[in-house]
Amino acid sequence: MPLFEATVLTIFVIILFIGLFSIIFGLPGTFLILGDVIIYSWITGFEKIGFKIIIALVFISLLAETIDFLLGIAGTRRYGSSKKSVALSIIGGIIGAILMTPILFGLGAVIGVFLGGFAGAFLGEYLEQKKLKPAVRAGWGSLLGRIAGILAKGSLAIVMVVIAMSAIYS
Secondary structure (H helix, E strand, O other), X not given: OOHHHHHHHHHHHHHHHHXXXXXXXXXXXXXXXXXXXXXXXXXXXXXXOOHHHHHHHHHHHHHHHHHHHHHHHHHHHHOOOOHHHHHHHHHHHHHHHHHHHHHHHHHHHHHHHHHHHHHHHHHHHHHHHOOHHHHHHHHHHHHHHHXXXXXXXXXXXXXXXXXXXXXXXX
């Protein structure tokens, strides 16, 4: 294998795994994986990864991001949360990740997303109902929804990586 091909393949694989790892932080890693596959296919002249595989990966990527978003909302709504709590859960997750990342780096971002989402849903529900129990339930629902979303999106991202790598090495 020539040096250029080996370098391109190495960069391709590294970006695939960065995309996979970024899902833990709530980032759209499936889009990174998809973009990586499209660029790799273009560089290699669509020899190993063709248009059919790319179209399948586009579908899987959109499905994964949609499921992640819907599970996050469903988790919060399942426990009787208001629309305000759902919105604050999303905002809280973003703020939590931003605040915790400098403290604990990658682990801080993960913890921040979950704690921030919990805090946002809790605050939204508490401000609306002035009761502790529904607020805790809303926060718990947000936490469970985020975990389910990350697991679902992560599973579909693994499928994307397996499809891409199988196409290259088959």
